[in-house]
Amino acid sequence: MSRNSRPAVDRSIVSPNGATRDGQPISYSRAPAPDLERWVGRFYVTIVDMPPERRLSCGLLSDFACVRIQLRGKWEAETADGVQTSERAALLFGPHSRRMPIAVTGSFTSAGVFLKPGACHALNGPDVHGLTDRLTTFANLGMPEERWLGMFDPEATPEEWTLAMEEAMRKLIADRAVREPEPISARVEAAAFADPTVTVAQLAQDLGVDQRRLERIVRRDFGMTPKQVLRRARALDMASHLRGVADQDEAEALALRFYDQSHLIREFSAMFGMSPRQFVEQPQPLMTLGLETRQTRRLEIIQRLAPGGIKPWE
Secondary structure: OOOOOOOOOOOOOEOOOOEOOOOOEOOEEEOOOHHHOOOEEEEEEEEEEOOOOOEEEEEEOOOOOEEEEEEEEEEEEEEOOEEEEEOOEEEEEOOOOOOEEEEEEEEEEEEEEEEOOOHHHHOOOOOHHHHOOOEEEHHHHOOOHHHHHOOOOOOOOHHHHHHHHHHHHHHHHHHHOOOOOOHHHHHHHHHHHHOOOOOHHHHHHHHOOOHHHHHHHHHHHHOOOHHHHHHHHHHHHHHHHHOOOOOHHHHHHHHOOOOOHHHHHHHHHHHHOOOHHHHHHOOOHHHHHHHHHHHHHHHHHOOOOOOOOOOOOO
């Protein structure tokens, strides 16, 4: 599927945080302060305005566990445990092995924290493998939901909200951390961003770790096997390319990660539940918001984008 086919866009969905060149809304996001880099991958704030009764059906596919604070909108998620609904709520989403169907009615605001792999384990939190394709409430986790919901001043800027989330994370780490996040998991994450075509055996060799130990660590901190992690990363990079939130100078390299067109269609359909062509031809506002945040972080990690720099799709 060529990127010459511009992605379909729903022009009725707008965000004060701006849009891509194609007109797709984007989130405010940034990397954490240096003292939180081992724990947090990225903070985000998403604000989208829609008609009150408008129901938006889309989906998410995220690499990592994520704290999501839903401040506006009526939400519905098709999880591995069935359909779950919520409105104003503080939730912990596990990583996704495939696209999770998500719907939201009315204007919505969501702020959140993408946790680094290993952060849940270090915080004595839920097992990430058991949380994959699922979500749980702060109440179930014994966490102060009202405190998190109450820290977002409606008059404050997205950056001020992000500073508040940073302080909340510092308190959470001070209160709950029982160990440091596993450094090997951070290196696996970086490797998946740089080249997800690497074999698991080569990855273990590059990291200087026994392959069986690597597989145990990755299953615990990513919720799946190293092979699945790399396969998902490859599909997510291609999805970002198709939705116009990638560095187009990488287009040829991303395409060459797949043997041929049939391989791309098979792998992509398994992850997203639709063909690449369908993914381009149907508006994907929620998915694109998530892909844009992930791809910004990826480009910063592999040093193709300076932190806070102008993104290729802006």
